[in-house]
Amino acid sequence: MKTKFVSLVVAGMCAAAPAMADLVIPNLSYRTGAYAPGGIPYADGFNDYFALLNARDGGIGGEKISVPECETAYNTEKGVECYEATKGLGSLVYNPLSTGITYQLIPKALADKIPLYTPGYGRTSAANGKVFEWVFNYPANYWDGASVAIKYLLDQNGGDLAGKKIALIYHNSAYGKEPIRTLQDLAAKHGFTLSELPVDAPGQEQKSQWLQIRRDKPDYVLMWGWGVMNQVAVQEAANIKFPMENFIGVWWSGSENDVVPAGAGADGYKSLAMHGTGMDYPVYADLKQYVYDAGNASGNGDQIGSVLYSRGVYAAMVIAEAARKAQELAGTSAINAVQMRDGLEALEITEERMAELGLPNFGQPFAASCVDHGGPGAAMLQQWDATAQKWNLITGFIAPDQEVLDPLIIADSEAFAAEAGITQRCN
Amino acid sequence: MPEQLLYAMEVTLNGLMAGVMYSLVALGFVLIFKASGVFNYAQGVLALFAALTLVGLKNGQIPFAHVINAIFGTDLHTFGWKLPALLAILLAAGVMVLLAVIIEKLVLKHLVSQAPIILFMATIGLAYFLEGLGDVMWGADIKKLDVGLPQGISETIETLTDRWFGYGFFIDNLDIVATLVAVVLVASLTIFSQYSKQGRALRAVADDHQAALSVGISLRFIWVLVWSIAGFVALVAGIMWGTKSGVQFSLSLIALKALPVLMLGGFTSIPGAIVGGLIIGVGEKLFEFSIGPMVGGATENWFAYVLALLFLVFRPQGLFGEKIIERV
Incomplete structure (x- = not known):
């Protein structure tokens, strides 16, 4: 009886865990609690994009993508627990969608050599790759x-x-x-x-x-x-x-x-936007064919095309492209977290590439480097039309004032380097 | 009149209104504590659950739709009808009564004569269960709640105060409605508890439930009754707060605003909940207005508790609470 029970438990664990060859990209999401309305669409967009790559392309470079989801409830302690619980799966990168969790994970990621990708949130000065080797926050940060x-x-x-x-x-x-x-x-x-x-x-x-x-x-x-x-x-x-x-x-x-x-x-209310929104992008035809119509949409499938769903898609697209770059650099499709970091650092997203991916004019083109983990930082302005119930973009991408930002980023990141005993690189 | 004095008057009025909103939440706690000695940790979640149910019923949303869809491969979302606000409120109140019956049958009945801490722990479990149930039944997205309550600045008050003082005060129409509702609610609850047979039974149980049982009062009926009333009060609080911010899961956190009100007003007094709310509302708003800018602002959450603690130093049972004397 005991043997049977243990066998069942082991079989269950094997079924739940990703196959060893999968590219493991955990989704630290929050579908419960006070912040769930923001967490759900983001998590759905993130999952659906990877589901599309699996269904349409067989994954990335022939490797299936596994996206184990872990509920953080936007709680820093639970976020750290999720990280600890999933890092052993061979996780390639974490995108915790919480500045508080990001701050806690920065030293852990450094020690474990697993990159963090925090687009539009997290520690702003992580844009300085000389200090933050394992953190990337392109295309834009709070500053x-x-x-x-x-x-x-x-x-x-x-x-x-x-x-x-x-x-x-x-x-x-x-x-x-x-x-x-x-x-x-x-x-x-x-x-x-x-x-x-x-x-x-x-x-x-x-x-x-x-x-x-x-x-x-x-x-x-x-x-x-x-x-x-x-x-x-x-x-x-x-x-x-x-x-x-x-x-x-x-x-x-x-x-x-x-x-x-x-x-x-x-x-008439306005907000910044670091990417496009809505379903007027060719990628949605593929999402419909391979994911939604196949009954594999994440969650209830009722968030498709919303602003935060689009942001989840955007984050997944960038991670997928970085994984592709990492495979190219490493000469193998079965990459590890260190190789993923190399891919994130060598990533270049051009307008042509976004158009190929079915997301023309969706985000800003950027090229990361050893020094630059933050991207160009441009954003657009959108305005709410309450009658049509939709956001309208009212500007193109506006570049930030680097003259003011660069000294702030250098000062903050250097303070962190001194505190954490980090030797700056990229010299 | 000096500008600062006018601003302070405006802040005071808004503090009173905010206090009424806190009192609406605190009332539910008082009702249950008064009747059973139980601090109902689930009161904030009851407000959330009631508001979710109201919006769901009003919009004709099918409960458990995504569970049904996931199991049977269907694509159900709504019944296709919208209910008038009043009917939806009545039905939601009915659901809260049904919930009270279920809570009594499945939880409270089995905990008769247990220590208050056990009942308190049960309400913690209940809170998490109801939060999960609300999510599965109605979904976690933000829902607009529109039962026809007015919102925005009261033009009348703005015009009048501008005429009198040369500065038009801001008072939110929703806060005025909340104040009227609170007055009606407190008057009704007081009349009910003083003059109805059930109200007297309720007070008897609150005083000594063993003695009440010995004269034939059904403890189980009283618990259903008091949880039903608390459920209705939660519905009212849920409507007011939900109209302000949309119905979403953070609504359950409004309980945090009620705790200093209870500490100050006492856990057993309905008027105490109102007066406590008013003092907390005015106190925190005036402190934020006068001292907040000097200390970086965002003082309201913690100052409410400081104020409550200050009162406790002089009146441990709260302003209107019953003095507990235990002889050894």
């Missing part, structure tokens, strides 16, 4: 986002923000605080006044902050929010009749989730 928002406002004001008042309402966490230093430096450079308004998590009650905005009458409000904070902020802005076209969120405050609950009041 890029802050700079792009200010460049857009400069453009809207004839290149002059002197005397203007800009308020930053932010999630009172490591994530929300990321753009403050950049915005302070940009305020000094361009002569605008910056006021900072923290909102404690989860952010259901923001009356004090919006009363202050109503009193101070800033010309623009920028938002670094996530989860319920976004929906409440958009509603409160509408309540105080703040001009929505002057309210701009980072890309994590710019999904359908954030604007739909406020109804017509959200009309």
Whole structure:
């Protein structure tokens, strides 16, 4: 009886674990808890893109892709547990979709020699590959986002923000605080006044902050929010009749989730976008044929084409291309995490390549290098149309102000290097 | 009048309104604690579950649709009808009563005479179970809740205050509705508990459930009754908070805003929940307004607890709580 039970357990474990030759790319997702509405579409997009590669191309370079999913509930401790539980599967790269989890995993990834890919989130100064050998955050990071928002406002004001008042309402966490230093430096450079308004998590009650905005009458409000904070902020802005076209969120405050609950009041709200959205891309024909119609869509299949689903697809596409590059460099299809890192560092995504992949004009072209793990950092602006219930892109890609950002990235990453005893490379 | 004074008045008014919203959540805790001595950890989740059920019923969503689809390969999502808000609210209230019956039958009945800590632990389990059930039944996406409640600035108050003081105050219409609802709710609960037979039975159980049992009051009926009322109060709180932010799983965290209210107002007093809410609301908003900018802001969450603790130093049972004297 005991032998039978042990056999069953072992058989179950073998069935659940990926085959040894698979390319293992864990999906540290959150489908439960307060932040699930943001985690679900991202996880679905991530899974569906790899499902497409498996079904249509037989994987990458002939190797099937295994995407074991682990629930973090956007909780840092659980995220670390997920990492520990899955790294033994031969994981090639982690994309934890949480700045808090990323900060905890950076030293672990360094020790375990497993790369982290944190597009648009995580530790901004990881863009400096001289210090952060195992972390990649291209195509854009928080500081890029802050700079792009200010460049857009400069453009809207004839290149002059002197005397203007800009308020930053932010999630009172490591994530929300990321753009403050950049915005302070940009305020000094361009002569605008910056006021900072923290909102404690989860952010259901923001009356004090919006009363202050109503009193101070800033010309623009920028938002670094996530989860319920976004929906409440958009509603409160509408309540105080703040001009929505002057309210701009980072890309994590710019999904359908954030604007739909406020109804017509959200009309005109803007956010940054680091990639395209919607289903008007050729890749969706293949996704439909090989994944959705085959009944293999991740989750309920009700998130397809949304902003955060598109971001999951984007992250998966970049990882897949990096794996392909790694195979090419290593001369073998069965790559390991160290070789995957080499692929991430040598990755070049051109517009031609994105068009080949069925995602023309979806993201910005970039080329990583030993020094540059952060990419060009450009972002677009999108605006919510409450009548049509859709986001419309209102600008092309706007490049950030590297003159301000580069010294900040160098200072922060060098401080980390000194603290962690890291010798800089790429010399 | 000096500008700062006007702003402080506006902040105070908004604090009172926010306090009412906290009180709506705190009321559910008080009802159950008063009747059974149990701190119901699941009260926030009850509000979430009630709001999810309301939106689901109103939009004609098929419960467990994706489970059904996954098992049978179907593509079911909605029944194809939309219910009027009032009917949906009544049906959701019915579901909360049914839930109270089930909770009593499956959980509470088996824990009669157990220590309060056991019942508390049971409500923790219940909270996680209901959160999972809500997810499986209705999905985890954000749902817009529109039962016709007004939102946005009250133009009347803005115009009047502008005429009187030269500065128009901001008061959210939703907060005004919440205040009216809270007044009606508290009045109804007070009348029910003072003048109805069931209300008196409920108070008898709260005072001494052994003595209440000896005079023929059914403890099981009282538990169903009180959990039903708490479920209804949770529905009201869920409607108010859900209208503000959309119905989503973070709604269960509104319980965190109720805890300092309970500490301050006392766990056994319905008026205490209201007065406690008002004090916490005004206190945290005024502190954020006056001291917040000097200490980097975001003071409301922790200051509410500091304020509650300060009151506890002088009145350990809370402002309106019953003084517990145990002789040894």
